[in-house]
Amino acid sequence: MIVPCQKDDSLLADITSADPVSGAFHVWWLGQSGFLIKWRGHGLLFDPYLSDSLTRKYDGTERPHVRMTERAIDPLRLRGIHVVTSSHNHTDHLDAETLLPLKAANPNLKLVLPEANVDFARKRLGPSGPEMVPLDVGTFAEVGPFTFHGITAAHNDIERDENGHSRFLGFVVTFGDFAVFHSGDTLWHETLVKEVRRWPINLALLPINGNRPERGVAGNLDGFQAAVLAKAISAALVIPCHYQMFEFNTEEPDEFTQTCERLGQRYLVLQCGERHVLGHLTDPSAGDARPTEPNREQGWWV
Template sequence: MRKLIPAFQKNQVLLTDLETAHTEPGLLHIWWLGQSGFLLQWEGRRLLFDPYLSDSLSVKYANTDKPHVRMSERVVDPGQLVGIDVVTSSHNHTDHLDAETLLPLFNANPTVQFIIPEANRAFVVDRLKCDPVFPIGLNDGETVEIAGFTVHGIPAAHNELERDVQGRCKFMGFVVQAGPWTIYHSGDTLWYDGLVEILKPFQVDVAFLPINGNKPERRVAGNLNAEEAARLGRKIGARLVIPHHYHLFEFNTEDPAHFVREARRYQMPHRVLRPGERWSGKKDSVGTIDY
């Protein structure tokens, strides 16, 4: 049996770390949960971006010509994650909208609020069998205040800037403001004309950017590659880039060392997290990040 990349921390150790962070006020806490899943904690509030915490895709594609062979350990059972105020799904692909992750998560967090692209409402409701009014829909240029967070909709190109017949984005990223912090989660996206101009005014502190690239032979929609992620972070003036969308499936990954090399070349501050690892930071009176 193939050995999985070990999590930095998982299961009860990870859950204990989440609770420990409650005793450290004034800090932004970020955990990478694998693939594109990030958990933010600010002043006791928790927002979970695009979690995928099951093996549903590995099972679905096990006997096909595109097996989704897992590379890294799962960090936690989603039904064990409590105290979650907000969850996002940036688009309809299963590693960003997974019923086997979301349904146990929602059951464990009965007051959770769920943000999606408005264009995807019918699909989301069908996949999750949820109340049609439960998801909170956003389009690009729209903003919602929710559980102490301000969330802005940002277009994403995966691979195109695809919209429904009403002109609403099917693929999105999110800019989240939490106290003095501004965090950008790209969702899945390529670099498109206008992306820098949309993001730069937000003065992003931390950007979560994919690095697995866009290779047609994979037969899946692509993303920024390592060089593009480092360069985009620099162009938008982000103070820190944390890469994502690698080391989950063997056929669709990238070596994060390539991103580190490019980030150094662009003099882009960065941090590569291991599954389940936490980054914590604070801002001083002039907005400098200490990490």
Template structure:
């Protein structure tokens, strides 16, 4: 069995680092949880975006023609995540809406807000067995503020800009504004017409973008590739692009060195994180 990619920090050590930073009042911190999952801390508040902290997909597809073989260590047992003000899901795919991850987080944080696309409310309720009115539903152009964080929904194309019968997006990205900072979590998305014009006015400091690409032979919905992620970062004026959605499953990954080479060639600010590694924006 191939050795898993080691986390920078994990479990109790990672939580200790996060907790120690809760007293900071300047700047913000961002930890990569693997795939498209992040913990964001600012001004003593903690939010968690699109966490996948289980082996549910590996178990589900173990004896199929599409095995989800894990590449990286599990960074954090979800029951260790406390003091969480908000958790998000950008869409219904299990690596962004995982019951084995979300149920412990929701249980351990009784005052938490759960932000999802409004179009997915009924599916989310069934997946995590919560009350139907518990999730906070967003659509593109709709915002909500929780504990100083303002979340605004923006469309995501995975592989289509899909909407429900009421015209609400099934796939979203989130603009997160707090203090003088702005982080863009794209969710899973391809580049669509007008995307850069939509995002540029937000003045994005850090863009969290997938790089695993869109390859039909994988038989799963695709994403930006490394070159496109860098180009999008440039087009929207992001100070920093942080790549994600790679090194989780062997059948659906990318070589992050391609992203680094492209970012250097294009002069785009960037930072590559290991699982459990912190980006500190002072």
């Protein structure tokens, strides 16, 4: 099993030591599609999966979820987290065994999720879950210093509820001078580039596990497509994700890195638990994004 380069005590110490640094933001990959962003002491978690719930659920079935990478940290130990996202309802993106301990450690935690999924999430998480902040394509939500913008995701299709709200989302999050794009789980679709190019993206976090029907699960971008998407949206840096978690649904990042190199696209392959720092002080190509206000006809303030 893959051992995170930092886990438990060492990871927690690294997260804590990052707090005083100004003029930059910090990002850690926590496995699968989970990333921790820290900026000026504020913590944002994208789609964390920090349990073995799926391995237990599918043990002995035709589709066992055999884990490849050890858990980076117990979510009960993660303090200073102000907001967490769930891009859709699949358990590796909406995990009660991650979110409930996280809420216990962070009593004021808020969960940004598709408006279409609020009722489902309430049933899964129960009354002890985080306060929910609904989001849809073309709307925004402000949680502390972070502004979330909903981006259409196709996993595998673009699905909407009876009210027309998207069930799968990506997120562009702006804070200070920065803009980060987390695509959620998605295939390439015709409006994706157009939607995201409204912001100068400092960092894109994109899946690379691909779309193989024989796996029996909805798919994602593959490594080639993720690299091309990063180039198409002019991302200053792209980090791949959604691999090395489950044996049946993974790819290696080789195709992604080779395509990035051919395209001249800056990329970084993180190890689970590894930190990277982006900002004016450390990365001259980052920090050029400016907060924008698309679709402010609708919104949600916290």
